[in-house]
Amino acid sequence: MRKIKIGIIGSGGMARHHLVRFASIPDAEVVAIASRNEQTGTQLAKEHNTVFMPEWDRLVEREDIEGIVICTHNDSHGEMTLAALRSDKHVFVEYPLASDIGEGEAALRCAEERGRVLRVSHPEAVSNTHKALKKKIGELGDLLLTSFVRLTPGRGVRPEILFNLPISGTPAHFFIYHIYPIVDFFGGTSSVKRNATYEGLRENGQYDGFVNTLTVEFKRGGIGQWTWAGGIAINAAEEHERYVLTEGTISDAGGEWHCTTPAGVTPLPMSDLSQPTLQALWLSEVRDAADQPPCLEDAAVALEAIRISLASE
Numbered sequence: 001m002r003k004i005k006i007g008i009i010g011s012g013g014m015a016r017h018h019l020v021r022f023a024s025i026p027d028a029e030v031v032a033i034a035s036r037n038e039q040t041g042t043q044l045a046k047e048h049n050t051v052f053m054p055e056w057d058r059l060v061e062r063e064d065i066e067g068i069v070i071c072t073h074n075d076s077h078g079e080m081t082l083a084a085l086r087s088d089k090h091v092f093v094e095y096p097l098a099s100d101i102g103e104g105e106a107a108l109r110c111a112e113e114r115g116r117v118l119r120v121s122h123p124e125a126v127s128n129t130h131k132a133l134k135k136k137i138g139e140l141g142d143l144l145l146t147s148f149v150r151l152t153p154g155r156g157v158r159p160e161i162l163f164n165l166p167i168s169g170t171p172a173h174f175f176i177y178h179i180y181p182i183v184d185f186f187g188g189t190s191s192v193k194r195n196a197t198y199e200g201l202r203e204n205g206q207y208d209g210f211v212n213t214l215t216v217e218f219k220r221g222g223i224g225q226w227t228w229a230g231g232i233a234i235n236a237a238e239e240h241e242r243y244v245l246t247e248g249t250i251s252d253a254g255g256e257w258h259c260t261t262p263a264g265v266t267p268l269p270m271s272d273l274s275q276p277t278l279q280a281l282w283l284s285e286v287r288d289a290a291d292q293p294p295c296l297e298d299a300a301v302a303l304e305a306i307r308i309s310l311a312s313e
């Protein structure tokens with residue numbers, strides 16, 4: 001089978017993660033890594049027997065490369081995605097899709113016009129839990145309320161990057177992976193209200209702790225609420241998620257999903273079918289794009305998700 005040649009941008013944690021997965025797929029070949037960090041970039045390239053390039057814009061122009069994997073910080077995803085698509089490359093970008101709604105919209109348009117694959121690294125496409133939730137939600141009538149709460153003492157591996165408004169955006173934006181699945185269930189929103197407080201906020205946009213809330217109305221009805229608090233005085237992270245629908249309520253308790261109706265409480269049936277990795281899924285989409293226009297459903301949901309997260313600025 002013809003090998004699909006890939007270039008990776010970034011040389012941090014997620015670049016390493018993707019490299020390991022691509023290395024286990026026989027028809028993928030990572031031909032170069034671009035990063036502004038020469039030290040980690042050359043080290044990673046050496047470990048994976050590939051080439052280091054300091055300039056990402058030279059990488060996306062290379063004619064021998066079919067796909068670009070973007071693993072940089074949030075502030076550069078939109079620009080790099082657009083540049084890669086405009087160079088006729090297929091794109092696999094870490095979430096969030098972009099930090100500017102105009103860039104996100106332009107990326108989706110460009111992928112559509114040029115018949116390129118645009119996949120954002122949201123794992124729901126290969127998640128049995130997400131599929132089971134989606135099916136059950138479809139059986140339980142109309143949405144009344146969905147609520148999500150995450151409380152965490154953590155500040156990330158590089159807090160100077162994560163807790164940094166100009167680089168990572170608001171917590172709602174870097175926690176986009178809590179918004180994407182809910183948009184995939186219930187679609188777009190007609191209104192977004194937000195609130196945020198920051199502890200130790202400095203002039204350069206760095207801070208030490210936060211509370212960020214969002215309340216939305218979905219176009220098809222129902223209310224969505226997210227609450228995130230980070231860098232707070234709590235021993236371990238906590239997460240609660242609820243879907244209240246007209247015929248029943250789905251909730252997580254200790255990692256197990258349950259459905260509650262007037263008839264009682266039942267565990268959510270879950271398939272144990274093995275799913276491809278996201279990297280393998282993207283490669284199969286790249287291969288299929290030679291014969292048919294790619295499906296951009298995932299990118300469209302990712303775009304709706306940043307419409308919400310960016311409204312929290």
Ligand SMILES: NC(=O)c1ccc[n+]([C@@H]2O[C@H](COP(=O)([O-])OP(=O)(O)OC[C@H]3O[C@@H](n4cnc5c(N)ncnc54)[C@H](OP(=O)(O)O)[C@@H]3O)[C@@H](O)[C@H]2O)c1
Nearest residue numbers: 010011012013014015035036037071072073074076094095
């Ligand atoms: N899918 C998931 O499960 C998951 C999990 C965690 C994070 N993420 C997302 O993945 C992305 C990367 O996170 P990470 O943990 O890998 O971060 P990281 O370890 O800090 O790595 C980011 C890499 O990109 C480089 N970089 C940043 N901006 C650049 C630019 N403008 N031009 C060229 N290189 C640039 C950085 O260089 P320096 O070393 O010089 O900063 C670093 O090598 C983030 O957007 C995050 O939201 C996804």
